[in-house]
Amino acid sequence: GAVVSQHPSWVICKSGTSVKIECRSLDFQATTMFWYRQFPKQSLMLMATSNEGSKATYEQGVEKDKFLINHASLTLSTLTVTSAHPEDSSFYICSVNHLRGRDGYTFGSGTRLTVV
Amino acid sequence: KQEVTQIPAALSVPEGENLVLNCSFTDSAIYNLQWFRQDPGKGLTSLLLIQSSQREQTSGRLNASLDKSSGRSTLYIAASQPGDSATYLCAVNQSQGNLIFGKGTKLSVKP
Numbered sequence: 127g128a129v130v131s132q133h134p135s136w137v138i139c140k141s142g143t144s145v146k147i148e149c150r151s152l153d154f155q156a157t158t159m160f161w162y163r164q165f166p167k168q169s170l171m172l173m174a175t176s177n178e179g180s181k182a183t184y185e186q187g188v189e190k191d192k193f194l195i196n197h198a199s200l201t202l203s204t205l206t207v208t209s210a211h212p213e214d215s216s217f218y219i220c221s222v223n224h225l226r227g228r229d230g231y232t233f234g235s236g237t238r239l240t241v242v
Numbered sequence: 243k244q245e246v247t248q249i250p251a252a253l254s255v256p257e258g259e260n261l262v263l264n265c266s267f268t269d270s271a272i273y274n275l276q277w278f279r280q281d282p283g284k285g286l287t288s289l290l291l292i293q294s295s296q297r298e299q300t301s302g303r304l305n306a307s308l309d310k311s312s313g314r315s316t317l318y319i320a321a322s323q324p325g326d327s328a329t330y331l332c333a334v335n336q337s338q339g340n341l342i343f344g345k346g347t348k349l350s351v352k353p
Contacts, residue, residue: 132285160340169246169343170286170331219285221341230276231333231341235285 128222129153132234139210139241147205147237149220155200156222160231161193164217173218176203210241244269248332248344255322256352263317263347265332270310277306277317278331280346286331290317322351 129152139145149159159176174195175183182195192214194206207214219236245268255261265275274293278286290299290306292315298307305318319326329348333341 136283167345169345170333170341171343172340175340217283221286230274230288230291230335232288233278233286236283238283 128156128232130220130222130232130234132220132237134237135235136238137240139239141211141241142209144206144208145210145239147207147218147220147239149203149205149234151201151222154222156203157200158223159197159203160221160223161195161203161205162219162221164219164236170219173205176205176220207239210239212241215239215241244272244334244336244342246332246334246342246344248330248347250347251345252348252350254350254352257322257324259322259351260318260320261322261349263319263330263332263349265315265317265344267313267315267334267342269336270313271336272310273335275306275308275315275332275334276341277304277315278333280329280331282329289330319349322349324351324353327351 131150133148157178161173162170163173164170173188176195176197178197184190197203221231221233223231247266249264276291277289280286292299292308303320308315327350329346331346333343
């Protein structure tokens with residue numbers, strides 16, 4: 127299966143600043159990566175689908191100008207939370223899907239974001 | 243709209259017990275179903291993947307079944323151990339290519 131590395135594992139930032147989260151596919155080329163968010167005691171919810179070389183696809187209710195996604199290479203996708211606010215505090219996690227869904231999804235280790 | 247429900251939300255058992263976690267989904271048109279384990283503050287570890295054409299999958303002490311027509315899956319854990327304590331997540335994969343997750347079952351296995 128795929129190996130996915132996510133960095134940082136946790137970050138604390140001040141309100142109004144921006145935070146960048148990296149997701150790397152270590153052992154295969156991922157044309158598509160997925161970004162999820164998980165609030166306490168809630169399900170993981172898909173935020174956006176990151177597409178290499180093109181614009182990301184955002185789920186309904188997710189602000190594309192606030193959550194900037196860049197998928198500049200086949201092994202790296204980044205999520206930038208711009209002008210973060212306390213309500214953006216959450217667990218962010220990325221995943222890749224190897225072989226068009228037939229092998230399931232592999233997830234990164236996640237990033238715990240706390241905005242103070 | 244696909245909805246995934248996991249019951250129970252939490253479960254506490256003594257070490258050595260066999261247990262069953264339940265997952266139900268409202269739309270049977272799924273590509274596959276995947277069970278994950280999530281430790282506190284950590285990422286997800288894939289446990290078992292069941293394709294829509296399959297009925298069950300086994301890995302060690304874990305067995306997952308799928309009844310697509312009734313919208314149900316179960317995860318069976320045999321001879322539970324304290325190290326099995328974690329939150330177990332069920333997720334269905336629809337043809338659009340993203341996962342719909344349940345809220346999980348938090349399992350605690352007491353020594």
